[in-house]
Amino acid sequence: MKSYLFAVTLFCVVLAAGCAHKPSVVSDPAPSAAAPPAQQVMAALKAEQSPAPLPEVSAKTVSGNLDDYQDIEDPDKGREAEKITIADPLEPFNRAMYHFNDKLYFWVLKPVAQGYSKAVPEPARVGVSNFYTNLSFPIRFVNSLLQANFAGAASELGRFIINTVWGIGGLLDPASSKEINLSKQTVDFGQTLGVYGVGQGFYIHWPLLGPSSPRDTLGTVGDVFLYPSIYFGPWYVWAGSRVYERVNDTSLQIGDYESMKEASIDPYVAVRDAYVQYRLKMIKHKGGPPPAGVSGLLEKD
């Protein structure tokens, strides 16, 4: 009983610390990406690598007076404002876990994914990825509702019906076609907590799971209960399914992580910062603006 109370108290402290560490600055919307943390990081890194548009300079004649330069913005001003930090009191532990995951990737996951990609053609692997994405529909649908993003929830419901019925159980993704254009919502329970004002707290790099925070760790637990396969069969079937999903997803993005490592002075810091920025962007934009298809359906002619 004491240990239970201690855990609850610790959790409350963590959440409170999270609120205290809630950053106030966020940047532009992130591109849609899959839910697993590693993929989120890669998506965030890709967004970071794209050059930010330079501020427009007014075409005013410069006379040489200081006043003439007042309208010209400093290109680095915006970049400084977008700098986001997160408390990292567990850095030694996190670095150790980062290296563990790094070795796990290079020694196990990548070779397995490479062998798998040689045995299974890419269209089939994309189909498997589509299937798992369709299967996790409840997570995106429920969290869209919890965030009062009703257009997003409608989009997700439409995607699920269309992809299940006309996409052969979700193996194909007709809902993302140019004509239907119902885009996937990038939402999860951790994001929902963030939308309700729960701070992210400090940085945790979990073994196997990757970058996270106390808020997002709690969110992951919530998401697990919305994942349908947990209710079918014993735990090892679900676990095996998740491992296969990860191997399949990795086979579709071999090289992304390697590129990020090569481009970073300190990959650990790069992963941490990218993760934090990406999560903040998700929270600010609630999974992104309503999909064009949904907007079109809701708009009056």
Next chain:
Amino acid sequence: MHTKTLKVMVISIVIMLTIQGTAAASGPFGPPQPVSRPAGGLHTGFGYWLQEDKFKNNEEYISRQQQIYSELGYGFQKNWDLYARVGLSGQKLFDAFSPTTTATTTSKNDFSENWKFFSTLGAKGFYPLHPAFGIGAFVQGTYYFSDFTDNVTGIQSGAPFTVELGLKNLWDVSAGIGFQATIPWGINLYIGPYLYYAEAKVSPSANITGLALTSGETILRNNTVFGGFAGIDAPLSKGFRLQIEGKYADRLSGGAAVTYSY
């Protein structure tokens, strides 16, 4: 090039009309021209079909199947199409348990069981004679993976009985030709004759006097092998199409499907 295609289609039609495959006549045939995009590609569909037939050995029985199915097909440049369906079907055989003597009474008259898997495979070819008119041929077969079974209780000469009847290895095969006309708004109207063969093995658990279908294992076959079909295939929006089709061979059957072309 067109002459060669026409020759291939004529030979295909002759083969289809003269050789019996190992499959059944349930499910729609669809428009003669594949519903894929002009450049070809995948198409999927979801539909409902109500199939009625008359089966016979010594007696005639009306059969009714209600099917829901999912379809996946691949069209080759709007001229050739291969497709497969997987679905669930119910089966009713009216008066299968109706006694033929007054000494026998039964708790019910009709054989009925639901939700059995079936699969359909089909192929079709289309030859456009005019931008708005063309002719096509198809062959299609269906096989039921599971047997249908139903029980009946009754009294025969004062003695109670229970008997289980199984409908096993139900399959059918159809082949035919279709004529298609395209009217404004991209709507396709189609009509044509077909022939088909269907059979199922009847397997009773006991021989009950007064119940015709319990006198040993027998084969039920369709009563009429020729029929006609007609339908409409209309574009909806965003790549979806609606198909409504009916066919007649002894009994009227019909259904509807919504397809999507990639």
